[in-house]
Amino acid sequence: MIFGVCKNASRIDFVFDSYIEGSVKDSERLRRTQKPPVLYSNIALESKLARDMDSFWPSAPNKIKLEQLIKGYLMDHFTAHPDDLLIVLSRIVGDETSTPTQSIKNGEVFQHPDLDTNHEEAGIRIIPHAVHAVIQSCMTRIVILSSDTDVFVVVMYFYHLLAANGLAELWLRGGVGDKTRFIPIHVIAVKVGKPVCEVLPATHVLTGWDITSKFGTKAAGIKAEPVLYLKDFGRAHTDVHDCVQNAEKFLVQVLNRGKHGIETMDRLRFIWYHHRKSVTITDLSPQPVMLQKVIFTGHSMQPTCKSIARETFH
Numbered sequence: 267m268i269f270g271v272c273k274n275a276s277r278i279d280f281v282f283d284s285y286i287e288g289s290v291k292d293s294e295r296l297r298r299t300q301k302p303p304v305l306y307s308n309i310a311l312e313s314k315l316a317r318d319m320d321s322f323w324p325s326a327p328n329k330i331k332l333e334q335l336i337k338g339y340l341m342d343h344f345t346a347h348p349d350d351l352l353i354v355l356s357r358i359v360g361d362e363t364s365t366p367t368q369s370i371k372n373g374e375v376f377q378h379p380d381l382d383t384n385h386e387e388a389g390i391r392i393i394p395h396a397v398h399a400v401i402q403s404c405m406t407r408i409v410i411l412s413s414d415t416d417v418f419v420v421v422m423y424f425y426h427l428l429a430a431n432g433l434a435e436l437w438l439r440g441g442v443g444d445k446t447r448f449i450p451i452h453v454i455a456v457k458v459g460k461p462v463c464e465v466l467p468a469t470h471v472l473t474g475w476d477i478t479s480k481f482g483t484k485a486a487g488i489k490a491e492p493v494l495y496l497k498d499f500g501r502a503h504t505d506v507h508d509c510v511q512n513a514e515k516f517l518v519q520v521l522n523r524g525k526h527g528i529e530t531m532d533r534l535r536f537i538w539y540h541h542r543k544s545v546t547i548t549d550l551s552p553q554p555v556m557l558q559k560v561i562f563t564g565h566s567m568q569p570t571c572k573s574i575a576r577e578t579f580h
Contacts, residue, residue, distance in 0.1 A: 271411065271439070277352040277403055279395045280340070282333045283388045284359035285326035290477050291386070293382030299324040307529040309335050330360035332362045341370060352403065356391055357382045383570045393424050397431065406434040409448070413440040415484075418449070425455040463494040468499040472513060473520060490519035514515035 272278050303325035304316065309332055315322060322328055337355045342354055367381040378569040381398060385391050392410060397406040408428075410421060417456040418438060427437055429452070436451040455463050473487040474480030495516035515529045528534050535550045542549075 272409075277350070277354065277399055278403065279337070279354040279356065279392075279399065281356045281388045281391050281395055282337070282358050283329070283363070284357075284386045285330055286359060287361045288387055288516075289386055294476050295324070296324075299379070306331060310336070311339065326360065330358065330363050333358050334365070336518065337365065341375070344377070345373055354378070354395065354398075355393065356388075356570045359384075359386075384573045387416070387422055388416055392417065393420060394431075396421075396424070396428055396436075399432045400428055400433045404432070407434060408420070408433060408435070409437040409439055413442070415470070416475065418451075419466045420473070421451050422455050422466050425451055425463060426460050433519070458475075461493045462488075464497040466501065468492065468496040468513075469571070472496075472517060481517055486523065489523075490516055492516060494520070500517045514554075515571075 268278065268280075271456045275477055298479060301318070301320045301324070303323075305325050306322075306328050307315070309328070337358060340353055340355060344351075352369060352373060355367065358365045359366045367378040369378060371377045378398070382395050383391055383503040392412075396408055396410075397419065399408060410417065412418075418440075420440060421436060424432075428436060434452070436455075438451055439446065439447040441447050442450060467493040469487040470484070471478055473482050473484055495512045499509055499513060514531060518528055519526075519533050522528055522534060528537060536542055538550055
C-alpha cells in the first residue's frame with residue numbers, strides 16, 4: 267500500500283511509535299481496550315494472526331514485534347534488491363527493545379543518531395524526519411500519510427520552520443477509500459497565519475486530546491480567539507500564574523461560545539446556574555483549582571467536566 271501511494275518518491279520515511287512502560291498514555295490505552303490482550307511470543311511473515319484483532323492491538327509487545335518485523339523486512343529486501351530509493355526507518359523503543367534509526371540506499375546501510383529522539387508518539391517524531399528530509403535530502407515536497415488530528419496540529423505548528431529551510435509543499439494524506447483526501451498544509455498554514463499555527467497545540471491540548479479530558483469542540487476553540495489568550499502558553503518565559511489565568515479565560519470563551527464579559531469558571535458557573543433553564547449541577551463548568559490540574563499535570567486519568575463539577579459541589 268505504501269509503495270503504491272509513493273510511486274514517484276525519492277525518499278520514504280517509516281516512523282514508528284514507541285511503547286514505554288509508565289507512559290502517560292497507559293491509562294488511555296487501557297480505557298480503549300475492549301478485550302484482554304493475547305501476547306504473541308514471536309511474529310514472523312508466516313505468523314497467523316487472530317481473526318479478531320481486538321485481542322492483538324492492546325498488547326504493546328505485540329506492536330513492537332510487528333514494527334520490528336516491518337523494519338527487518340524492509341532492511342532485508344533493499345539489501346538484497348538495491349534501489350536508488352532512500353528508505354529511512356525510525357527508532358523502535360519498547361521496554362526491552364531499542365533499535366536505532368537507519369536508512370538504506372543502493373544496498374548500503376547508514377546510521378542516523380541525530381534522529382534517535384525519545385519522543386513516544388510517531389506524530390511528533392515525524393517532524394525531525396521532515397526537517398532532516400528538507401535540510402539533508404533537499405526535499406521541496408513532503409507528503410505525510412496520517413489521519414491523526416494530532417499530526418495535523420503538529421505539522422501546522424512546524425510548517426513555517428520547514429518552509430524557512432526550503433520546503434515548498436507540505437501535504438497531509440488522510441482518510442480511507444473514497445474518503446481519502448490530500449490536505450495542502452502549505453496553503454492552510456499561510457492562510458490562517460503564523461500566530462494561529464503557533465497556538466494550535468495549546469488549543470488542541472486544552473480542548474481535549476489523548477491525555478486530557480474533552481473541554482469543548484475544536485471549532486469552539488478556534489472561535490475563542492486562542493491567539494489572544496494562548497500566545498505565551500507553555501513558553502519558558504511565561505509566569506505560571508498568568509498562564510493559568512489566560513488558559514481559564516480561554517476555556518470560559520470555549521464553553522460560553524465567545525460571549526465576552528465573563529473571565530472565570532466561578533462566574534460562569536454562577537451565571538449558568540441562575541440564568542439557564544433546567545440546569546443541573548453536573549452541567550456546570552469545573553472549578554479553577556481542578557482546571558489547573560487538567561492543564562499542567564498531563565495525567566491521563568483526568569475526570570470529565572461533569573465529574574469535576576459533581577466533586578466541587580459535594
